[in-house]
Amino acid sequence: MSKVVLVTGSSSGIGKETAKIFAEQGWNVIATMRDPAKDTELAGIANVYLARLDVQERKSIGSAIAQGIERFGRIDVLINNAGYGQFGVFEGTGDAQIKQQFDVNVIGVMNTIKAILPHFRENRAGTILNVSSGAGKFTLPLISLYAASKFALEGFSEALSHELDGLNIKVKIIEPGGTATNFSAVSNDALSETVKIDDYDPFVNAAGKMFQDMRNFSLVTARSVAELIYEAATDGTDTLRYSIGNDDFNARMNARKELDDQEYVNFIRSGYRKYL
Template identity: 60%
Template sequence: MKKTILITGASSGIGKTSAKHFAAHGWNVIATMRNPEKEQDLNNQENIFITRLDVQKQETIQAAIQQGIEKFGHIDVLVNNAGYGEFGIFETTPEDQVKTQFDINVFGVMDTIRAILPHFRAKKSGMIINISSGAGKFTLPLISLYSASKFALEGFSESLSFELADLNIGVKIVEPGGTTTNFGAVSGEKFAAKPVIEDYNHFIGAAGQLFASLSGQQLATAEAVASVIYEAATDGKDTLRYVIGNEDFNQRMANRHSLPDQEYVDLIKESYKKYL
């Protein structure tokens, strides 16, 4: 029997590439997005079913899961990929944008998992793969809200993995570093649209120099991340975290795990303070 995967945020980037990757490997794919009527790339493959799912609207979550089951008979894997990054100074970020960051990156994930768990329990198996980020393990300047949402996702996913293990429902986390998708561009546009408080200008300039120093590095492609997601879904291992990124990203992850806490914090401070 063909396996079936439901992917949120499949209109672009990692989500769309993962939909193609799983379909190419013979899976049935439920590719969900907020505006399926705009999709023109995925609708020519018979084993890809496109439907609406907006993680901020619970009724669309329930409907997408039900439609996917009606189409393919069952769902084996859920990939929570929908997300975005709120970049910039916390003080200048309106409250509604703070809430949206958590609505999409945390509460939307929780709502989607809650909605699919009865199906997984009934079939006595299932896999949940949550797409996190290196920002869920270490922080950088200007991403306090994004990091907060991904730290929350990491803690939720790890604890949930214990809770669901005896039900034969797996939970895994994929942690990409920077990728070549349009994620950063979207986040940057939101940053540029925020009001300015001049007291922060010196810091913003230094932090901007830090990010500029990273911009020329080789980034992970959406295809490479999709391959890791496929590995997580199919390797049969009880591994919680899967990491993919460039050399700088891998070093940052290693530093976060190996250095004493204050030494790590001081290292991050030095990475941007040299531009002050």
């Protein structure tokens, strides 16, 4: 019997490519998104079932899981891909934006996992893949909220992997970076502050130039990230973290691992201080 995967955030980017790859490999796929009516591609694939799931609505989470189990009989893998990034100076960010960043990237993931765990416990099997980011391992200016949410997701995922170990339920973390779906879109025009504070302008301009430097590197495609997600879901190992990114991303990940703490901080600061 074909295995079954549920993917959140399947409307575009990494989520859509992940749903397609699993379907191509013969899996039954529950592709979830906030508005399935807008899909123009996945609905045409025979072994893909579309379901509405908004990670900020607990009722929709439970409904999507129940629909998937009714359609395919079980769920073997959950991929928490839905998420987004708030970019901008923290002081200028409103309370509602702060709450939404954590509601989507952290609380939404937790609620989805909590909703599926009874099914996994009953089966004494299951795999949970949480899509994090390089920003779950290293920080950059203007992404304080996004990095905070991904650091929280990584800590939660790692601890949960121990908690579920005795139940034969695996937890894995995917860390993409330098992809065509994330930091490449960051610019001064994409800042999400509620209030603009002029005192930050020199820093924001310098950070914008740093992000431009990052965009000059070749980008990793959503398809490549999806291929890594499929590998993580099917490799049969207890590996916790899987990373993929471009050369700039790899340099920052290696700096985090190899430099002492202050050397690493100085390395990150050098990226924008040269433009101040």
